[in-house]
Amino acid sequence: MDRSASICKSVLDVIGNTPIIELSRLTKVLDGKILAKMDYLNPGFSKKDRIALQMIQEAEHSGALKPNQTVVELTSGNTGTGLAIVCGIKGYPFIAVMSKGNTNERARMMRALGAEVILVEQAPGSTPGTVSGESLELVEQETNRIVEEYGAFRCDQFNLNGNFNAWYLRAAREIIQQTKGNFDGFCDFMGTGGTFAGLCRAFKEFNPKIQCYVIEPINAAVVAGNKVLSSGDHKIQGGGYAMSNLMFLKNLSIDGALQVTDEEAYAITRRLAKEEGIFAGPSSGANVHGALQLLKGPLKGKTVFVVLPDSGLKYLSTDLW
Ligand SMILES: Cc1ncc(COP(=O)(O)O)c(C=O)c1O
Known part of the structure; x- marks a missing residue:
């Protein structure tokens, strides 16, 4: 719903419909664009x-x-x-x-x-x-x-269709309307895989040429077919659990798997804050890092869409800031 057009009955009415920002400062020296959906602007400060x-x-x-x-x-x-x-x-x-x-x-x-x-x-x-x-x-x-x-x-987020449907039925429609469908790729750091699977399926139904990549911690890259190293510990909260049997990924066609280190995710999260004024969490940094890799590689000159899952305020007690 249009937040500015009327008085809402409760905070539930302002879930979703978050803005999309072009990260033109981060991509200054690159050929291509990154479009980032500010899902940390939801009432609970996250996409969830x-x-x-x-x-x-x-x-x-x-x-x-x-x-x-x-x-x-x-x-x-x-x-x-x-x-x-x-x-x-x-x-x-x-x-x-x-x-x-x-x-x-x-x-x-x-x-x-x-x-x-x-x-x-x-x-x-x-x-x-x-x-x-x-x-x-x-x-x-x-x-x-x-x-x-x-x-x-x-309320089993790893298995209930509502997780997938929030992305497949609702968020995807928002994104396609906001961007007019003008993007070529999408990448996402997975936890339950609900975001990735829901958006990937909807995007490919809209335009089969949109390429969709999962992002995994470098030491827990099971979709890439790698072994889990040093017990798969990493600092990117909300995902990267090295689960090879995620329900939402069944029968989904995926274009590739990207890897990210804690340092890379942290570095981009910090650059998002300093250069773009976007105070987000480490999985946002992981997603934007993935998008930058795509612009330097298979999607050079193209446009990549990402979600920014949560707010940097949730990490004030960590070594991120
Ligand atoms: C901060 C953050 N990033 C990424 C994810 C992963 O999202 P999904 O479960 O849709 O794969 C979550 C999930 O809880 C999260 O909290």
Whole structure:
């Protein structure tokens, strides 16, 4: 909806419809353009507000979620924040289960929004401030236990179609309208793969020539067919869990896999802030790094679209800033 045209009934009405900025300062010396969707401008300061709303609406519609039933989900903090907002407005108690490897800002924000937050220890030997696939598995076990205990609705972002649909049915339409379809490539750092799969499918239906690349941490590049190195620990929160069996990727045609190091993602996140005035998180840096690689390689002279998933404010306690 057009935010400036009327008074909204609740904050749910301003989820989505985020602006797209051309990163012309970062691409000054390159041949080509990067278009970046400012999804950190959603009410919970991340793109995951979109899927929180879509998953809850679909569960209400199908009857899977009953009035007043407790909602539970495993989160790196962003889906949890989205769910805290959506459940708070709609009147469902919400419990977020998160690894201690994610930043404390996220837990504090979810609690402020009315959620109960349960923190799970990282896998033994993990570096503080990182979340590997192994650490995420511990969060999954605790989530399942809590769902059972409360007879709760598991708002399962790795498996519910609402995650895919938020991107495939809604965000893709926004992006194609805003850009008039004038882009040649798309790349995305994956967690659940909902963003990548939903947009990739919609973009290719719109124009099969649009090339779609996944981005993975260099030490957890399973889509690229590489082995997971040093337990797959990395600092790019929200994804890179080295899962080779992501549901949303089934039967999806992918043009390639790019790799990113923590240092590269951090460096571009810092340049986004300094040069473009965009205060985003490390997965935004990873996405823009991927886009720059494409402009230097297979998409030279072309236009690449990326999403900026969350706000730099969520990383004030880390070594990013
Ligand atoms: C900051 C951030 N970046 C990237 C992702 C990955 O998005 P997706 O789960 O759609 O693959 C997430 C997911 O939680 C995230 O929170």
